[in-house]
Amino acid sequence: MTVPADPSQHEHDLVLVVDFGAQYAQLIARRVREARVYSEVVPHTMPVEEMVARNPRAIILSGGPSSVYEAGAPAVDPAIFRTGTAVFGMCYGFQLMAQGLGGTVSATGAREYGRTRVHVGHPGTLLGGIPLEHNVWMSHGDSVTGAPEGFDVLASTESTPVAAFEDVDRGLAGVQWHPEVLHSEHGQKVLEHFLWDIAGCRQTWTIGNIAEEQIERIREQVGPDARAICALSGGVDSAVAAAIVQKAIGDRLTCVYVDHGLMRKGETEQIERDFVASTGAQLVVVDAEKQFLDALAGVTDPETKRKIIGREFIRTFEAAEVDIIKSAPEGSKVKFLVQGTLYPDVVESGGGEGAANIKSHHNVGGLPEDLEFELVEPLRALFKDEVRLVGEQLGLPPEIVWRHPFPGPGLGIRIIGEVTRERLDILREADAIAREELTRSGLDRDIWQFPVVLLADVRSVGVQGDGRTYGHPIVLRPVTSEDAMTADWARLPYEVLEKISTRITNEVREVNRVTVDITSKPPGTIEWE
Numbered sequence: 001m002t003v004p005a006d007p008s009q010h011e012h013d014l015v016l017v018v019d020f021g022a023q024y025a026q027l028i029a030r031r032v033r034e035a036r037v038y039s040e041v042v043p044h045t046m047p048v049e050e051m052v053a054r055n056p057r058a059i060i061l062s063g064g065p066s067s068v069y070e071a072g073a074p075a076v077d078p079a080i081f082r083t084g085t086a087v088f089g090m091c092y093g094f095q096l097m098a099q100g101l102g103g104t105v106s107a108t109g110a111r112e113y114g115r116t117r118v119h120v121g122h123p124g125t126l127l128g129g130i131p132l133e134h135n136v137w138m139s140h141g142d143s144v145t146g147a148p149e150g151f152d153v154l155a156s157t158e159s160t161p162v163a164a165f166e167d168v169d170r171g172l173a174g175v176q177w178h179p180e181v182l183h184s185e186h187g188q189k190v191l192e193h194f195l196w197d198i199a200g201c202r203q204t205w206t207i208g209n210i211a212e213e214q215i216e217r218i219r220e221q222v223g224p225d226a227r228a229i230c231a232l233s234g235g236v237d238s239a240v241a242a243a244i245v246q247k248a249i250g251d252r253l254t255c256v257y258v259d260h261g262l263m264r265k266g267e268t269e270q271i272e273r274d275f276v277a278s279t280g281a282q283l284v285v286v287d288a289e290k291q292f293l294d295a296l297a298g299v300t301d302p303e304t305k306r307k308i309i310g311r312e313f314i315r316t317f318e319a320a321e322v323d324i325i326k327s328a329p330e331g332s333k334v335k336f337l338v339q340g341t342l343y344p345d346v347v348e349s350g351g352g353e354g355a356a357n358i359k360s361h362h363n364v365g366g367l368p369e370d371l372e373f374e375l376v377e378p379l380r381a382l383f384k385d386e387v388r389l390v391g392e393q394l395g396l397p398p399e400i401v402w403r404h405p406f407p408g409p410g411l412g413i414r415i416i417g418e419v420t421r422e423r424l425d426i427l428r429e430a431d432a433i434a435r436e437e438l439t440r441s442g443l444d445r446d447i448w449q450f451p452v453v454l455l456a457d458v459r460s461v462g463v464q465g466d467g468r469t470y471g472h473p474i475v476l477r478p479v480t481s482e483d484a485m486t487a488d489w490a491r492l493p494y495e496v497l498e499k500i501s502t503r504i505t506n507e508v509r510e511v512n513r514v515t516v517d518i519t520s521k522p523p524g525t526i527e528w529e
């Protein structure tokens, strides 16, 4: 992936997180930032000299799906442990460190997944002040069976004799568990002991720096005369991106909102009315409903839908550019497109090192190849809750900062089957009812997102008004999450579900059945397509 903001090394210490195909490498980077140290994820294929050239204060080796002793498993040059830079290994990274320094790693048959009790025998620096017995989150099949020379073994579990070790003099440490996940008790403390006490990182990074540094960076990227368009959806990501870019280049920024006909009920009117009032942004609203629906006609495959929508977005911005230039001073062509892209959009589109393509987000994997704009994406390294903090600091109103996420492809990826205007109208009505009842129940802030899905190609038999109906099912998909990378199905109160079900079947013609999706992510994803 493209690396995010590169803050001046003089001001902040840098921690590199080396990704061995981990699920949550970016979560580690985020936890490091929470410890007030700047951090970036890099691929394991980056040569050690290149890492050292970035002058990091510490390096963290992530987890990963492989076994270190297999031929062809992702490895790291053991020279990394002799560069004088502090190194911390987690899970696979811990096993790599053991193997690289002469210890042993083997498949002992003792697999530990999920909650595991850890016994701290000798706290050392890494586990100092942490309860000697506590629960951590494990996910491994291999174990370190012999620590390398010079290391103190700090902890064990019932089936893992070497679950943590350190060699403070060389600045090396590791744990078999995942301190980065929410469920590991004292995980943040362990990480902080490594960063602050073993590696000596200075605690200078704050989320506030992101806005300031991005403003500076964008000023340089865009230069003194060029103009930019911001793809603005009314969502928090693009609102924060727009606010940052506006601070950098002022009125050379024009926001463009695309009404592609896949928006929810009343959304376009609300954005036209409230967004400009609360942010003072210059906003152009483009009605592109016909263009998008024509392009989507006959299409049912989710990835094809996503690619078409991504392409049509860009074509719409290109057309809007022509109008903006007409009203702009001579020679100031629009060269830049600002998007509110976040890290999960990049990773899920297959943009992480060795990461699978789960779905092509319209603003990343769905972009056409002949894109002429240069992208400006100030939030590309962040997670949603970090963006919300930045938004609050920039003074955006709570209605924008705390809005539920809504995907760029909109209802187009919530109609399972071909997207038509008639189906969109059905879904819009059902969605409006579900959202209205959720708000009425006072649960908006407890729920991350509440997709409502129309199974347009499925029909089921019902009985309404003593007559037979043959209508479509609606799926309610309320979820809780921290960052959209993982999610759980929300346990909405039965009364709320009942109200929604009754109202949808009474008020929306064509719908005679309402179901609730009770799948977590993984194995499901939040959206159905």
Ligand SMILES: Nc1ncnc2c1ncn2[C@@H]1O[C@H](COP(=O)(O)OP(=O)(O)OP(=O)(O)O)[C@@H](O)[C@H]1O
Pocket (backbone or CB within 6 Å): 230, 231, 232, 233, 234, 235, 236, 237, 238, 239, 256, 257, 258, 259, 260, 338, 339, 340, 341, 345, 363, 403, 404, 405, 406, 407, 408, 409
């Ligand atoms: N209707 C739209 N018109 C213009 N740009 C859009 C539209 N929908 C999405 N985008 C662009 O695509 C980006 C990604 O969309 P995404 O939904 O992830 O972010 P968001 O809408 O800004 O925030 P949220 O995730 O809270 O909905 C947006 O930040 C924005 O730049």
Ligand SMILES: O=c1[nH]c(=O)c2[nH+]cn([C@@H]3O[C@H](COP(=O)(O)O)[C@@H](O)[C@H]3O)c2[nH]1
Pocket (backbone or CB within 6 Å): 306, 344, 348, 358, 359, 360, 361, 362, 363, 405, 406, 407, 408, 409, 449, 484, 521, 524, 525, 526, 527, 528
């Ligand atoms: O702007 C977007 N363009 C897209 O193409 C896209 N696909 C999914 N999403 C949103 O991303 C988060 C994770 O979604 P999934 O669990 O469905 O992968 C959820 O918040 C989804 O709503 C998108 N947002």
Ligand SMILES: NC(=O)CC[C@H](N)C(=O)O
Pocket (backbone or CB within 6 Å): 062, 063, 064, 065, 066, 067, 090, 091, 092, 093, 139, 140, 141, 142, 143
């Ligand atoms: N989560 C991990 O990093 C797992 C490491 C290794 N694949 C194991 O099973 O032990």
Ligand SMILES: [Mg+2]
Pocket (backbone or CB within 6 Å): 233, 235, 405, 406, 407, 408
């Ligand atoms: Mg959105």
